[in-house]
Amino acid sequence: MENPASNAPNKKGLMAGFLLLIALSIGFIALVMLFPSRAHHGKPAAFGGGKIGVVEVFGPIMESDELVEQIDEYADDDSIKAILVRIDSPGGAVAPSQEIYNAIVKARQKKKVVASMATLAASGGYYIAVGADRIVANPGTITGSIGVIMGFVDLQDLMKKIGVQALAVKSGQFKDIGANTRSFTEEDKKVLQSVIDDVYMQFVNAVATGRKLEVEKVKLLADGRIYSGNQAKDLGMVDELGGMDESVEITAALAGIKGEPELVKKREKFNFIKEMMSEKLSSKFDWIMESVHKPGIYYLWQMN
Numbered sequence: 001m002e003n004p005a006s007n008a009p010n011k012k013g014l015m016a017g018f019l020l021l022i023a024l025s026i027g028f029i030a031l032v033m034l035f036p037s038r039a040h041h042g043k044p045a046a047f048g049g050g051k052i053g054v055v056e057v058f059g060p061i062m063e064s065d066e067l068v069e070q071i072d073e074y075a076d077d078d079s080i081k082a083i084l085v086r087i088d089s090p091g092g093a094v095a096p097s098q099e100i101y102n103a104i105v106k107a108r109q110k111k112k113v114v115a116s117m118a119t120l121a122a123s124g125g126y127y128i129a130v131g132a133d134r135i136v137a138n139p140g141t142i143t144g145s146i147g148v149i150m151g152f153v154d155l156q157d158l159m160k161k162i163g164v165q166a167l168a169v170k171s172g173q174f175k176d177i178g179a180n181t182r183s184f185t186e187e188d189k190k191v192l193q194s195v196i197d198d199v200y201m202q203f204v205n206a207v208a209t210g211r212k213l214e215v216e217k218v219k220l221l222a223d224g225r226i227y228s229g230n231q232a233k234d235l236g237m238v239d240e241l242g243g244m245d246e247s248v249e250i251t252a253a254l255a256g257i258k259g260e261p262e263l264v265k266k267r268e269k270f271n272f273i274k275e276m277m278s279e280k281l282s283s284k285f286d287w288i289m290e291s292v293h294k295p296g297i298y299y300l301w302q303m304n
Contacts, residue, residue, distance in 0.1 A: 050081035050257040052248065054265045057085060057100065060300075061092030061124045064099040070266050071100070075107035080264065082112040082255035084247060085132060091123030091145065091300040094199055101206060104131035112254040116247035117141040117238070122226060124299035126237075127203060130210030133254060135238040136247040137229030144232060145301035146207060146222035148200045150192060155180045199297055211236060226301060 053074030055067060074080045085104065091097065104113050108131075115121075115129035117137040122145040129135050129143075137143060159166065159181065166181035177188050200222070208218045213236060221227075221235060232238045240250060252261045 050252070050255065051079055051262045051264050052251050052255070052257070053077070053080040053083045054263050055083060055085045056265070057087045057089050057125065057128060059089060061089055061096050061100070061128075064096035064103075067100050068103040071103040071107050073266070074264075075110045080111070081257055081261075082114070082251045083107055084251045084263075085113065085115045085128065086118060086244065086247075087115060087121040087125045087129055088118035089122070089125035089128075090120055090302075091125050091127070092298060094124070094148070094297045094299050097124035097127045097299050098202070100128050101131040104128065108133060112251065114247055114251040114254065116244060117143055117229060118244075120301075122301035123147065127206060127299050129238075130207050132210075134240065134250060136240045136242050136250060137232055137238040138243055139228065139230040139241050141229035141232075142226050142301075143229060144221070144227040144237065145224060146203055146218070147224035147299075148196050148203065148297055149300055149302060150178075150196060150297050151302075152178055152184075153180045154183070156183065195297065203299060207237075 053070075055070050055074070057067060071083065071085075074083045083104075104115075107113055112134075113132045115132035115135045117125075117129065117135070119138075119141065121129055121137070121141060121143045126143050126146065166179075168176050168179070168181075170176050174188065174191055176182070177191060204215060204218045204222050207213065207222070208215045211218075221237065227235065227237065229238060229241060233241055240246065242250070248261060248263065251257075
């Protein structure tokens, strides 16, 4: 028969190990929290140089609060001489795209802003870019896709096969417009098309204003098609061709920075649980997989 007393040291050892693991975890979190809120990237500024605030717009544009806050902070920070917005995005929801665009336009009242396109700056990504003083794209950047999309899924045939019927009690003819349990009527299509057309013209006018182009010319470009960075330059949609290094040089020149500029990038607030669960990465992946079949209107290049 096993002696219970012989298990006591093992239990104590396990408990000590568990407590040590907890202590190490708490210590790690404390150390991370002590780091400054901004991280500096790039070479230190030479004599007479200056700082450039870097804002990264990466992935689908689902929200704007953090980016708008970052742009506002750089605009109000006297040590930051210019702002460089690095974009690698297929676009996203209309309202967040417009909010980031408006923050850039507002920031330009205080300092120069340059948009630098990476692999992709389409639809809402391009909307954001046109708010800047200058746009720089790689020759092979995918951009454009000026337009609006609203997606729906029709589940009627599937519901019939499984013997499910949807019923709705509504207060008005259009209260369930876009529901996936009934067909579109001609009246539905007219209502939705009027909304799409209005939001589309908001995009067209933003491009016309930002790029100093006639509205009618923008309309010719704005049929939803994509362009390479090289094509976009020929069409007046971007100003210069180049990557991140060239974008930094152009930004420094516009801001009158002499010598090597210092790039300042705001570190995202650390959230231990979120990092462990990869919540942000997971939510972006889910959003891409669901495409535009969530309720809403999108400035998005949809490529399934």
